[in-house]
Amino acid sequence: FFASLSDQGLMLTYSDVRLRTTYSEVLPPDANLASRISRNVELRVPLISSPMDTVTTASMAIAMAEAGGIGVVHRGLSPEAQAKEIARVKNHLNARIEAPITVQQDETVSDVLTMRERKRYRFHSFPVLDGDGKVVGLVTGSDFDFCQNLNAPVRSIMTPLADLTVGQPGMGPREAFDLMNRQKKKVLLLIGENARLAGLYAFSDMKRIFARAEGQQSEFNVDAKGQLRVAAAVGVGEKALERAALLSRKHCDVFHIDTAHGDSRGVIETLKTLKAQYPDVDIIAGNVSSGDSAKRLADAGADGILVGQGPGSICTTRVIAGIGVPQVSAIYDCVRAIEGSGVPIVADGGIGNSGDMVIALAVGASTVMLGRLLAGTEEAPGETRFLNGMQVKDYRGMGSLGAMRESSASRERYGQASVLPQKLVPEGVEGIVPYRGPVRSVLDQYLGGIRSGMGYIGARTVSELSDRAEIFRITNAGLAESHPHDIAITTEAPNYQRS
Ligand code: RVP
Numbered sequence: 428f429f430a431s432l433s434d435q436g437l438m439l440t441y442s443d444v445r446l447r448t449t450y451s452e453v454l455p456p457d458a459n460l461a462s463r464i465s466r467n468v469e470l471r472v473p474l475i476s477s478p479m480d481t482v483t484t485a486s487m488a489i490a491m492a493e494a495g496g497i498g499v500v501h502r503g504l505s506p507e508a509q510a511k512e513i514a515r516v517k518n519h520l521n522a523r524i525e526a527p528i529t530v531q532q533d534e535t536v537s538d539v540l541t542m543r544e545r546k547r548y549r550f551h552s553f554p555v556l557d558g559d560g561k562v563v564g565l566v567t568g569s570d571f572d573f574c575q576n577l578n579a580p581v582r583s584i585m586t587p588l589a590d591l592t593v594g595q596p597g598m599g600p601r602e603a604f605d606l607m608n609r610q611k612k613k614v615l616l617l618i619g620e621n622a623r624l625a626g627l628y629a630f631s632d633m634k635r636i637f638a639r640a641e642g643q644q645s646e647f648n649v650d651a652k653g654q655l656r657v658a659a660a661v662g663v664g665e666k667a668l669e670r671a672a673l674l675s676r677k678h679c680d681v682f683h684i685d686t687a688h689g690d691s692r693g694v695i696e697t698l699k700t701l702k703a704q705y706p707d708v709d710i711i712a713g714n715v716s717s718g719d720s721a722k723r724l725a726d727a728g729a730d731g732i733l734v735g736q737g738p739g740s741i742c743t744t745r746v747i748a749g750i751g752v753p754q755v756s757a758i759y760d761c762v763r764a765i766e767g768s769g770v771p772i773v774a775d776g777g778i779g780n781s782g783d784m785v786i787a788l789a790v791g792a793s794t795v796m797l798g799r800l801l802a803g804t805e806e807a808p809g810e811t812r813f814l815n816g817m818q819v820k821d822y823r824g825m826g827s828l829g830a831m832r833e834s835s836a837s838r839e840r841y842g843q844a845s846v847l848p849q850k851l852v853p854e855g856v857e858g859i860v861p862y863r864g865p866v867r868s869v870l871d872q873y874l875g876g877i878r879s880g881m882g883y884i885g886a887r888t889v890s891e892l893s894d895r896a897e898i899f900r901i902t903n904a905g906l907a908e909s910h911p912h913d914i915a916i917t918t919e920a921p922n923y924q925r926s
Pocket of ligand 1: 477478479714735738739740741742743744775776777778796797798799800823824825826827854855856
């Protein structure tokens with residue numbers, strides 16, 4: 428259906444289409460939202476925050492990864508400042524405690540309990556050292572609970588080193604977590620030469636980080652070392668290489684060659700150079716809106732492709748330059764052009780609600796990228812302010828006059844690096860969006876909406892969603908019927924705004 432429409436030159440966007448429901452054995456909570464932003468970087472949920480200066484710095488990237496998605500840190504910052512943001516995300520989780528609090532073997536149990544109380548430590552486990560600083564054992568909560576004589580020395584209640592399961596100093600969090608699970612150990616000491624303490628892993632922290640992999644509660648999107656995953660915009664040319672060098676030192680997981688025109692020489696050359704220099708980092712590139720362009724990026728080695736030219740809520744490219752393809756057709760054409768390549772597509776821009784996300788995934792995108800829908804949240808950069816009694820936050824296009832005047836990266840993104848400030852031609856606008864509270868509660872609504880869509884279609888996974896979905900075109904009357912109608916809404920729903 429779509430193929431024949433686009434062959435006729437008729438292109439559609441989110442509000443033009445809906446999905447047919449079908450027999451299902453999938454309840455929304457059972458849908459698995461795991462996906463990929465790029466060939467090798469997995470996500471637990473298919474949501475990405477946009478590399479914009481009013482959307483993604485470290486706070487947003489941390490919140491996105493903790494919800495299972497990923498944030499792309501914008502590049503309207505100096506390379507050094509951007510690298511600092513990446514480091515903040517990567518160092519956010521304390522998988523390994525490098526310098527644990529220890530106790531001496533001759534201290535009494537009551538001394539240790541008093542110290543714990545005074546310092547307000549919430550943990551009960553302490554490695555026990557002798558006078559030479561060597562580890563001789565471990566005391567835990569149970570040792571204190573079952574202790575009869577508070578004046579006894581700690582060494583009399585501890586488990587001695589010889590009876591402990593311990594790890595080597597170089598043991599990574601994943602390996603440690605597996606060992607602790609197998610041996611049912613809540614604390615794992617890392618012991619180096621001469622019985623020196625090299626670190627400690629606590630099961631409660633590790634479970635928070637890794638448990639989802641075992642189908643349990645945590646949903647954090649972490650790398651093999653247990654650090655939150657994060658992406659960063661790098662742009663094109665020499666400056667991109669300079670950024671990439673700093674970012675890779677901070678273990679950034681994905682570089683994004685973010686431009687307004689992804690099918691261009693600068694992007695393809697930068698892509699090839701970065702691929703050669705950083706074989707272990709995934710590189711995504713964009714934006715494009717036609718199958719031929721997507722194919723050129725995939726052939727040049729892109730690990731992921733961003734589709735969307737002009738659908739963004741703050742974008743004026745379609746009006747100023749007359750360029751761009753309505754987003755659902757753009758996604759469809761790009762998916763079709765690179766089918767079988769294993770390169771995931773990010774549907775970037777124009778998402779107004781969770782139904783649009785389901786449609787983007789149903790058409791074959793692996794993930795969706797959000798700007799406006801996240802710009803009003805607590806974690807987006809910028810202060811909340813009052814306007815006519817309403818709490819709002821600023822949201823602006825990276826091609827807006829404000830963003831272009833402030834940052835050379837924005838000028839370069841729109842091919843205007845050498846244009847005089849008074850002659851800049853913006854392709855975006857500046858505005859405000861309502862304040863929406865913490866990003867987590869906003870994301871929970873979107874993810875619930877995606878699960879709901881998958882339930883109606885009987886899709887257990889994101890790829891099953893595109894395999895099973897049947898899409899059809901609706902009329903304006905159909906669209907009006909889709910939204911609440913013939914009623915004055917009296918109570919706002921947390922997941923519905925008519926835009
Ligand atoms: P939206 O989610 O609809 O607000 O769109 C966000 C997307 O819009 C971004 O991810 C980016 O691709 C695009 N964008 C950002 N700035 C501009 C612009 O100034 N034209 N466009």
